Amino acid sequence: MTTDLLQPFKLNDTIELQNRILMAPLTRCMADDNLVPTQAMVDYYARRAEAGLIISEATIIRPDAQGYPNTPGLFTSAQIQGWKKVTDAVHEQGGKMFAQLWHVGRVAHPHFFDGDVLAPSAIGVEGSVPRMRELTYITPKAATTADIKSLIADYAKAAENALEAGFDGVEIHGANGYLIDQFLHYAANERDDEYGQTPENMSRFALEVVDAVINVIGADKTGLRLSPGAYFNMSEDSRDKSVFDYLLNELNSRSLAYLHGGIFDDSMRFASLADKTTSEYLRAAYSGTLVGVGSYDFDTAKAAINANKFDLIAIGRPFIANPDYISKIKNAEEVVPYSDEMLAELI
Ligand code: FNR
Numbered sequence: 001m002t003t004d005l006l007q008p009f010k011l012n013d014t015i016e017l018q019n020r021i022l023m024a025p026l027t028r029c030m031a032d033d034n035l036v037p038t039q040a041m042v043d044y045y046a047r048r049a050e051a052g053l054i055i056s057e058a059t060i061i062r063p064d065a066q067g068y069p070n071t072p073g074l075f076t077s078a079q080i081q082g083w084k085k086v087t088d089a090v091h092e093q094g095g096k097m098f099a100q101l102w103h104v105g106r107v108a109h110p111h112f113f114d115g116d117v118l119a120p121s122a123i124g125v126e127g128s129v130p131r132m133r134e135l136t137y138i139t140p141k142a143a144t145t146a147d148i149k150s151l152i153a154d155y156a157k158a159a160e161n162a163l164e165a166g167f168d169g170v171e172i173h174g175a176n177g178y179l180i181d182q183f184l185h186y187a188a189n190e191r192d193d194e195y196g197q198t199p200e201n202m203s204r205f206a207l208e209v210v211d212a213v214i215n216v217i218g219a220d221k222t223g224l225r226l227s228p229g230a231y232f233n234m235s236e237d238s239r240d241k242s243v244f245d246y247l248l249n250e251l252n253s254r255s256l257a258y259l260h261g262g263i264f265d266d267s268m269r270f271a272s273l274a275d276k277t278t279s280e281y282l283r284a285a286y287s288g289t290l291v292g293v294g295s296y297d298f299d300t301a302k303a304a305i306n307a308n309k310f311d312l313i314a315i316g317r318p319f320i321a322n323p324d325y326i327s328k329i330k331n332a333e334e335v336v337p338y339s340d341e342m343l344a345e346l347i
Pocket residue numbers: 024025026027028056057058100173175176225262263264265293294295296314315316317318343
């Protein structure tokens with residue numbers, strides 16, 4: 001029997017999705033200067049409510065989490081109220097939406113806030129903030145144990161704020177070279193305390209964030225994104241797989257809503273993952289619901305799900321180009337190809 005991606009999917013006892021096609025988290029840098037979602041963002045997300053689940057663009061948990069201009073937040077009451085308008089509009093159209101909780105760690109820039117740039121270790125990245133080339137990245141401060149405790153508490157607070165803002169749950173952004181991922185990779189983590197050096201220690205921050213969020217909103221409302229194939233602002237290290245092996249084994253006992261791979265092209269194979277693709281590696285190591293992503297279209301996603309490579313598909317760029325992506329799939333209409341110029345406005 002073949003799986004129909006357009007039929008409902010039960011994520012768990014509390015959440016049922018209207019189909020298996022998720023809108024991937026997509027940073028658009030369009031919040032107002034107080035990092036509050038705008039009416040244009042309300043309309044943009046509402047137009048995509050036919051997705052099985054919308055995952056919001058990455059949303060910062062506190063001021064020092066920011067590394068790009070006008071990325072929305074979830075730490076002030078104005079931001080919570082702004083997101084409430086978005087989630088109300090999505091719910092009115094019959095959709096569901098999770099907030100992606102974000103801290104960029106060492107790719108934060110003090111241009112955006114007062115205070116230190118925090119990271120696992122004082123190892124900077126080359127380069128500068130995209131589209132703001134004058135903002136060169138600085139060497140971060142290695143987070144103290146007290147900093148780490150406050151970061152964990154702020155992820156939990158942001159999760160609580162997300163529910164207050166009407167989200168159906170959250171996706172913890174543990175991927176793409178940002179804070180949580182920095183702890184998980186040897187290239188960014190040279191700590192010699194209980195957060196570094198061994199797979200168990202390097203997984204500790206990720207697991208403490210996951211457990212703190214679960215504690216506040218429940219595992220059924222908590223998803224996690226991971227990108228074991230290090231590729232963005234990070235270099236590959238053959239020891240990284242042992243960290244993810246440990247982490248995924250621990251996650252197997254957490255009953256998360258889902259685990260989501262983070263990758264732009266899921267046909268890429270990683271030497272550090274025993275030559276597997278992101279989804280192949282995650283499928284083998286993780287026993288819960290897996291979301292695949294990365295340069296899929298409807299047909300390739302359907303084939304992958306029917307081959308049991310993952311359970312749900314997240315679609316990113318095609319959703320930028322096609323607000324009515326799901327209708328087009330249902331009606332077998334042609335999908336408009338994505339191009340980078342489309343990032344200039346929200347359609
Ligand atoms: C992204 N991606 C991304 N990922 C994430 O976890 N949080 C984010 O905020 C963003 N932002 C973002 C912005 C833009 C403009 C792009 C193109 C991508 C990655 C995205 O979620 C997805 O993994 C990739 O786009 C691959 O999927 P598609 O586009 O091939 O379906």
